[in-house]
Amino acid sequence: QKEVEQDPGPLSVPEGAIVSLNCTYSNSAFQYFMWYRQYSRKGPELLMYTYSSGNKEDGRFTAQVDKSSKYISLFIRDSQPSDSATYLCAMRATGGFKTIFGAGTRLFVKA
Amino acid sequence: ETGVTQSPTHLIKTRGQQVTLRCSSQSGHNTVSWYQQALGQGPQFIFQYYREEENGRGNFPPRFSGLQFPNYSSELNVNALELDDSALYLCASSTDSGRAYEQFFGPGTRLTVL
Numbered sequence: 167q168k169e170v171e172q173d174p175g176p177l178s179v180p181e182g183a184i185v186s187l188n189c190t191y192s193n194s195a196f197q198y199f200m201w202y203r204q205y206s207r208k209g210p211e212l213l214m215y216t217y218s219s220g221n222k223e224d225g226r227f228t229a230q231v232d233k234s235s236k237y238i239s240l241f242i243r244d245s246q247p248s249d250s251a252t253y254l255c256a257m258r259a260t261g262g263f264k265t266i267f268g269a270g271t272r273l274f275v276k277a
Numbered sequence: 278e279t280g281v282t283q284s285p286t287h288l289i290k291t292r293g294q295q296v297t298l299r300c301s302s303q304s305g306h307n308t309v310s311w312y313q314q315a316l317g318q319g320p321q322f323i324f325q326y327y328r329e330e331e332n333g334r335g336n337f338p339p340r341f342s343g344l345q346f347p348n349y350s351s352e353l354n355v356n357a358l359e360l361d362d363s364a365l366y367l368c369a370s371s372t373d374s375g376r377a378y379e380q381f382f383g384p385g386t387r388l389t390v391l
Contacts, residue, residue: 268319270319
């Protein structure tokens with residue numbers, strides 16, 4: 167079993183839709199939960215991070231962490247064609263030296 | 278502020294050869310991590326360098342090795358290349374502060390092994 171599971175998609179939605187992206191994990195030591203966006207032929211860029219459980223909002227993006235269920239989510243409101251990219255969840259233990267990534271979900275937002 | 282840069286952009290090698298990939302970290306960052314990203318997969322951690330010392334390694338064989346220089350730039354060396362080594366190699370820089378989770382990635386080097 168992988169430490170982090172993420173549905174690779176692809177996920178195709180119309181412009182303006184609310185997008186929900188999810189990951190599950192098995193390692194209870196993870197305390198830092200990140201979402202990266204990766205455009206084609208580019209390196210990942212950090213979108214949001216959450217420490218421990220709870221919600222965090224930044225503009226059209228909301229990150230949620232449920233440590234009791236070992237489940238994290240990223241919501242994108244009013245999705246735009248420019249949001250079309252691969253979204254990677256990532257996790258790290260406190261004091262740990264490595265970040266574990268999910269496989270990434272490919273998102274297409276159609277105009 | 279200069280971002281993370283990597284060279285070369287693309288590389289084609291044959292099985293059994295050796296390759297060196299280079300990374301310049303973001304200004305003010307003293308930690309560099311290297312990742313391998315196969316097509317359709319997420320990045321897999323290879324190793325991390327902090328102040329010129331390897332301080333963490335993932336599940337990669339010893340033929341993957343690295344260096345970090347006093348200016349915090351870094352190299353990834355892969356010996357005895359195998360076909361499965363074909364991937365995008367990413368480096369990411371960060372600080373040793375409380376924001377160590379915040380990694381800044383370069384654009385990657387696309388390695389093809391024939």
